[in-house]
Every structure is written in C-alpha cells, then in structure tokens.
Amino acid sequence: MSWSEFYIVVSGLITLVVLLIMFPWLRRANHAKSDSLNNIQIVKQRLAELEREAREGLISEHDKRQASDELKLALVDETHFEHERKGKATIPVIIGAILALGAGIIVYAQVNHLSEVDRAQQAISSLPALSEKLSSGNMQDFTGDDVANLALAIRTRLREAPEDDKGWMYLGRLQMSLGQDAQALEAIQRALAIDPQNRQNRITYAQALMVSGDEAQLKEAQRQLQLLLRANPGNDNIALMMAVASAQLGDAKNTRQYFDQVKDKLPADSEMARRITARLDELEQRALTVPTGSTQDQAGETGVTLTINLSDAVVGQVPEQGYLIVFAQDALSDNRMPAAVVKMPLPSFPVTVTLTGDNAMIPGYSLAQLQRARLTARISVDEDVAPAPGELQGQLTEEIGQGEMISRELIIDKELM
Structure with a gap:
C-alpha cells in the first residue's frame, strides 16, 4: 500500500x-x-x-x-x-x-504498527546506499542494523512485487551470508520457480543446497549441476561445484571425473584443490580397503566428544527457545572457517555433542587437519552462526590427536557483549 x-x-x-x-x-x-x-x-x-x-x-x-x-x-x-x-x-x-x-x-x-511502517519506509529509502556499499565489497563494514534494514527493504519490495525473481534471489543470498540456511533455500526456490530458465538462479540454488551438508540436499544439488553441465559441459566453475558436491556425497567416480576437468586450471596453492585431492584419496583408499556391503570401522576416527553444561551465572539467561551451535576452529591460524559444526534446537543441559569428520562443512577440511582446535558452544535465539550481543557462549582450546577421540567438558559461562 x-x-x-x-x-x-x-x-x-x-x-x-x-x-x-x-x-x-x-x-x-x-x-x-x-x-x-x-x-x-x-x-x-x-x-x-x-x-x-x-x-x-x-x-x-x-x-x-x-x-x-x-x-x-x-x-x-x-x-x-x-x-x-x-x-x-x-x-x-x-x-x-x-x-x-x-x-x-x-x-x-x-x-x-505505524512505527514499523515508518521503519520499512526508511529501509526502502536507504536501499540504494546499502546496495552500493554491498556491491563495492565492503561487507565487513556492514552493521547489524544495515543487514536488518537491507533484509527489510527487500521484503517490503517483494510484498509489492512478489514475482520479482531477482528480489527473492538477493534475499536468499543475504540470508545465506547470515547463516540462515533454511530461509535462504526457501527464498532461492521461489526465485527459481518464477524463472526456471535463469542459469544463475539454478547455480545459486545448487550452492545453497551444498551448504547444508544434508545428503538429500546434496543429491539434489548434484542433479541441478548435472542439468547445467548438459547445457554447458565446458563450464569449469560448474564442474568444480560438481566435484565438491560429489566429494561431500562420497561419490568418487564423479569427483574424479569433474576434478580432472578443472584441476590443471586451479592455482598451484589452491586450498580447494588440496582438500578435494585429500577427500578423493580418502574415498579411493576406502574403496580398496572396505569390502562391498560392509560398514566402515569407526576405529581411528579423529574427533571430540563434549559434555556441555551451564554455569550458575548464565542459567537464568537461557531463552525458552533457541539453538545450540557447537563448532571447532583452527586455533593456530586466522582461518575462521569451522572444521566441524553441529547445530540443534536448544536441548536440556547437560548435553553431549560429538564432533567428527562427518560434521565437516566442506570436504578435505575437518578435525583431522587440525593440530590444535578452539572449541566453542554458543546459545543463540536463531540459527545465525554469527555472534550477536546477548548470546551465551563457552570456549576451550584442545590438542587434537590424529586418529583419536577425546572427551572434554565445556561450560557455557559468559554473555557476548
């Protein structure tokens, strides 16, 4: 209106x-x-x-x-x-x-809610400036209010023009950057349903499916990428995505086929190439050592079992509904990408959470690649993995033994400011 x-x-x-x-x-x-x-x-x-x-x-x-x-x-x-x-x-x-x-x-x-109406109008007015700031690559300069205003402006525009596939795609990408995977996937699906012939929409849809790590969604991502490769078999970017999705699924044949297509075109020091190679070696070695129809022996797996509890100082601050996010990062580098992540609806405490290679976000980068890990447990009111004021958190740093499962207690004891 x-x-x-x-x-x-x-x-x-x-x-x-x-x-x-x-x-x-x-x-x-x-x-x-x-x-x-x-x-x-x-x-x-x-x-x-x-x-x-x-x-x-x-x-x-x-x-x-x-x-x-x-x-x-x-x-x-x-x-x-x-x-x-x-x-x-x-x-x-x-x-x-x-x-x-x-x-x-x-x-x-x-x-x-006239105040909300006024805020929506202000968000729409600030949309050009926020879009310019985003397109210039200054995402690190975005504040929480900037992100909220950008999302609100896009949603307001979509109420007026619900068939705008670009608007739904922008909203999906923004939600992906915030770690809101389920909402992002829904928005991108809307964009693809409006314009199914848009190749970029289909690529973004495949990327969103790959982020979750869910087997069913990875298979759907693989199917979408196969459709794209049929139309353009020489596209190296799509071939690389296909190799990554196949590696996550444990599909050694497709991983080898599409990685061979692009590996010589990747930089010599490419971290992605190193991880895919490691994952491919793991899959091919497993195929040699594990008989058909048998299950893989779990002995020698690298991981951490955490018993998570609350300190007396934060017991009264736990929200009635929310999420527990547990993740491991490399404590010896500035790389903030988690090597393993577990996200679940807020449980009763104490709770036991296990991080292994199965919880890796991307193939070839898991706890097995770390020597020392920073282990974090965070209570959030939403699924956004980015820290926010008011959330509760606990941390500890531990040595990771290759091929070993260690058990530790992690206490959530402070409020983020």
Missing part, C-alpha cells in the same frame, strides 16, 4: 467515526425541529378555536384574550427551552467527538 492510499483510508475512517458520532445528535435535532413545528401548528389551531368560541358567545372577550396570551407565552417558553437545550448539548458532543477521534487514532496506530 502506498502512502497516498494509506492517507485516503485513514481519512475515510476518521470521516466514518465523525458521522457515527454526529448521527444521533442530528437525528435528535431533526426530531426537535419537527416537534416545534407541530406545537406551533397546535397553538394556531387553538387560537382559531378561541376566536370562533368568542364569536359564538361561548366565552367572553376577556377570557379569549387571557387564554390566547397564555398559549403564546407557553409557546415562547418551550422554544426558549429547546434552544437552551441545544446549546448545552453542543459542547458535550464536540468533546465526545474529539475524544473518540483521539482514541481511534491511538488504537489505529497501535494495531497497524
């Missing part, structure tokens, strides 16, 4: 309120006027009767004049009383109308 439409609706509602207040008063005024005219007519009729009775000798001339004077005085008194009553009623009616209008405006403002 535009602001002009909003003002028209508000004006109409105010007019309706005024009419509802004034209608009974106007109706009484019409009745009073009608009664006054009827009384005058009755007085005139009675005066004519007195005149006739005097002519016929039924009453004396003195009695006629006295009766006539009394009727006229009674009519004057009644007319004066009606005017006085009307004057006294006007002030209460005006005061009542003002109070009703005031109450109506307050209730309307509360029910329709």
Whole structure:
C-alpha cells in the first residue's frame, strides 16, 4: 500500500467515526425541529378555536384574550427551552467527538504498527546506499542494523512485487551470508520457480543446497549441476561445484571425473584443490580397503566428544527457545572457517555433542587437519552462526590427536557483549 492510499483510508475512517458520532445528535435535532413545528401548528389551531368560541358567545372577550396570551407565552417558553437545550448539548458532543477521534487514532496506530511502517519506509529509502556499499565489497563494514534494514527493504519490495525473481534471489543470498540456511533455500526456490530458465538462479540454488551438508540436499544439488553441465559441459566453475558436491556425497567416480576437468586450471596453492585431492584419496583408499556391503570401522576416527553444561551465572539467561551451535576452529591460524559444526534446537543441559569428520562443512577440511582446535558452544535465539550481543557462549582450546577421540567438558559461562 502506498502512502497516498494509506492517507485516503485513514481519512475515510476518521470521516466514518465523525458521522457515527454526529448521527444521533442530528437525528435528535431533526426530531426537535419537527416537534416545534407541530406545537406551533397546535397553538394556531387553538387560537382559531378561541376566536370562533368568542364569536359564538361561548366565552367572553376577556377570557379569549387571557387564554390566547397564555398559549403564546407557553409557546415562547418551550422554544426558549429547546434552544437552551441545544446549546448545552453542543459542547458535550464536540468533546465526545474529539475524544473518540483521539482514541481511534491511538488504537489505529497501535494495531497497524505505524512505527514499523515508518521503519520499512526508511529501509526502502536507504536501499540504494546499502546496495552500493554491498556491491563495492565492503561487507565487513556492514552493521547489524544495515543487514536488518537491507533484509527489510527487500521484503517490503517483494510484498509489492512478489514475482520479482531477482528480489527473492538477493534475499536468499543475504540470508545465506547470515547463516540462515533454511530461509535462504526457501527464498532461492521461489526465485527459481518464477524463472526456471535463469542459469544463475539454478547455480545459486545448487550452492545453497551444498551448504547444508544434508545428503538429500546434496543429491539434489548434484542433479541441478548435472542439468547445467548438459547445457554447458565446458563450464569449469560448474564442474568444480560438481566435484565438491560429489566429494561431500562420497561419490568418487564423479569427483574424479569433474576434478580432472578443472584441476590443471586451479592455482598451484589452491586450498580447494588440496582438500578435494585429500577427500578423493580418502574415498579411493576406502574403496580398496572396505569390502562391498560392509560398514566402515569407526576405529581411528579423529574427533571430540563434549559434555556441555551451564554455569550458575548464565542459567537464568537461557531463552525458552533457541539453538545450540557447537563448532571447532583452527586455533593456530586466522582461518575462521569451522572444521566441524553441529547445530540443534536448544536441548536440556547437560548435553553431549560429538564432533567428527562427518560434521565437516566442506570436504578435505575437518578435525583431522587440525593440530590444535578452539572449541566453542554458543546459545543463540536463531540459527545465525554469527555472534550477536546477548548470546551465551563457552570456549576451550584442545590438542587434537590424529586418529583419536577425546572427551572434554565445556561450560557455557559468559554473555557476548
């Protein structure tokens, strides 16, 4: 709804309120006027009767004049009383109308959340500046308010133009950057449904599916990438994505096929190439050592089992609903990408969480590649992995033994500022 439409609706509602207040008063005024005219007519009729009775000798001339004077005085008194009553009623009616209008405006403002409407308008006004800031690559300069305003502006635009596939795609990418994987996937699916022929939409959809690490979604990502490769088999970027998705699924054949297509074009020091190579070696070695139909022995797996509990200082600050996010990072480098992540609805404490290679975000980079890990447990009201003020967190740093499972206790003991 535009602001002009909003003002028209508000004006109409105010007019309706005024009419509802004034209608009974106007109706009484019409009745009073009608009664006054009827009384005058009755007085005139009675005066004519007195005149006739005097002519016929039924009453004396003195009695006629006295009766006539009394009727006229009674009519004057009644007319004066009606005017006085009307004057006294006007002030209460005006005061009542003002109070009703005031109450109506307050209730309307509360029910329709005018402050949120104003915020949405401000967010739309700031959209060009935020878009320029985002396109310039200054994402690190974005504040929490900038991100919230950008998301709100995009959502507001989408209410006005729900068939805008670019708007849904922008919203999905923004949510992906915030770690809101489920919401991002839903927005990107909307964009793809609106324009299924858009190749970039399909690529972004495949990327969103790969982020989750879920087997069913990885298979769907692989299917989407196969459709893209049929149309453009020489696209190295899509081939690399296919190799990564296949590696995550443990599909050694497709991983080898598409990695061979792009490996010579990757930089010599490419971290992605190193991880895919390590994962491919692992898959091919497993194929040699694990007989068909058997399950892999879990002995020699690298991982950490954490018993997570709350300190007395934060017990009263735990939200009723939220998420527990547990992850491991390399403590010996500036790399902030988690080597393993577990995200779950907020459980009862204490709770035991195990981090292994199965919880890696990307193939070839897991706890097995770390010598020393920074282990973090965080309580968040949403699924966003980025830290936010008010969230609760605990941390510890541990040596990682290759091929060993270690057990530690991790206490959530502080509030993020």
